[in-house]
Amino acid sequence: MTSLNAQRRTWAEVDLTRIENNISAVLSAIKGVYSIAVVKANAYGHGAIEISKIAIKCGVNVLAVATLEEALVLRKNFPEHPILILGVVDVDELPIVSENKLSITVHDLRWLKMANNAIRLPINIHLKVDTGMSRLGLHTAEQVNEADFILSSNNLFKKEGLYTHYAFGENPDSMKKQQLLFNELTKGINKSDYYYLHLSNSASLEDSLSLGNTIRLGISMYGLLEPKRLSIAGEIKQAIKLFARVTQVKHVSAGTSVGYDHTFTMEKAGYIATLPIGYADGFIRRNQGRSVMIDGTKYPVIGRICMDQCMVLVDANVQSGDIAEIINDELSVLQMSEEIGTIPYEVVCLISNRVPRVYSRK
Structure with a gap:
């Protein structure tokens, strides 16, 4: 039971201790890597501001959201912490991105060429490679190579991250295929140019860290999907x-x-x-x-x-x-x-x- 004001008729309670314990359990088990806390969609309904406070306290390197609007809300509350937008930002919104020191995803070669002509201030870039979702991302080696060349040729683009997303988060065989494709599509570029290399999500941490140096913490932060192949599975609790x-x-x-x-x-x-x-x-x-x-x-x-x-x-x-x-x-x-x-x-x-x-x- 919960003791709350009698006037409150319907409410959700979020246990911040559990959020903190969930994050700490994963970061303790997967040591020596960078981390990105995914707090899009109001932190999966838990409250983006409060969850971000806990994530930063736990040492998470980057906060990730889906939209520019979500990023600007976080920026007001966290003036200095790195924030990555996983979705698409319109080219005409790049000045807002620069002014607020946000990181954005490059998902499309045509978009990048438009941005290359429009950019006036430095912007941190995460280059996304499509290895099986058929959603956002560059999907051929030629596209990846050309995008990397454009980024290298314009000093206003700051290479910050390189990543993909798994279509089968809990299927090792399918993940392996995507990892092999990721390597194939990116073999023509110098991956060490990118500070954060992130493939791993909550359900796939131990299966893909060999290909990256960064983990994305999403559903595991909230205790709603136990990463079954992790030794800390029993420590992850619904918040x-x-x-x-x-x-x-x-x-x-x-x-x-x-x-x-x-x-x-x-x-x-x-x-x-x-x-x-x-x-x-x-x-x-x-x-x-x-x-x-x-x-x-x-x-x-x-x-x-x-x-x-x-x-x-x-x-x-x-x-x-x-x-x-x-x-x-x-x-x-x-x-x-x-x-x-x-x-x-x-x-x-x-x-x-x-x-x-x-x-x-x-």
């Missing part, structure tokens, strides 16, 4: 919990139907509790039929989950004002993702901004 306070309990008769489309009907008289959480908060409709926990007892979610509310079949022990645990250590993010047919990343990223984040240390 987020999600709560809602019961707003109403009513006793209804047998035959009472519940929610939109009446997908649930009471077989016998009983109690229905209403919770102020719905799909607009990130508790999506596929959670119908799963359980929440109130005072240690699990109760099923019944009827369609609404935009702002949902209903739970309870007993006479539940009262208005009681705290329902939507996500906790027992009703984990991993369990939820498996039961509704998605991945942990989506579950936490869907927790909307209207749900306050409360930070604790335990």
Whole structure:
């Protein structure tokens, strides 16, 4: 249970001690390398500012986000710490990038040629190579060689990083193929020109460090994907919990139907509790039929989950004002993702901004 202001109806609690322990466990196990903390999408729903503070405290070298907008929010709070934008930045936004001393990803040869003509101030560059995602990145040796030549020919471009991204984060054979392709595509350039060489992500740390000197910490920071091939797997713990306070309990008769489309009907008289959480908060409709926990007892979610509310079949022990645990250590993010047919990343990223984040240390 959590003691919070009685007016707060729905909230997420993030345990900063667990975040710190997760980061420290990985960095202690994988020594002698640089590290990048991926805090895009509001740190996977955990709160980018607070998580970045912990990451910096733990000695992480670089913070990584997806967009320029995310980077500027971090820059206001962390004036000096290196920040990498993993996504695409428009060429006309390069002055903003330079002024804020941000690092950007070069993903496309045509884009780089446009930037080469437009750049007026120094910019730190991470060159991205596509080895299997078919997403962003240069995908032929010729493109990589030409991009490296352009970067070398313009002293305003500062070679800071070279990287790729795995399509199969937990499949050693597939990762090996991508590693071999990475070597093939980059064999014509001097990789030592780039300060950070990063292929490894949370699920692949020990499988790919032989090719790089930098790890990207994403889902492992939040304790939502245990890097199974690491000795520290058991030390990685989920840091987020999600709560809602019961707003109403009513006793209804047998035959009472519940929610939109009446997908649930009471077989016998009983109690229905209403919770102020719905799909607009990130508790999506596929959670119908799963359980929440109130005072240690699990109760099923019944009827369609609404935009702002949902209903739970309870007993006479539940009262208005009681705290329902939507996500906790027992009703984990991993369990939820498996039961509704998605991945942990989506579950936490869907927790909307209207749900306050409360930070604790335990």
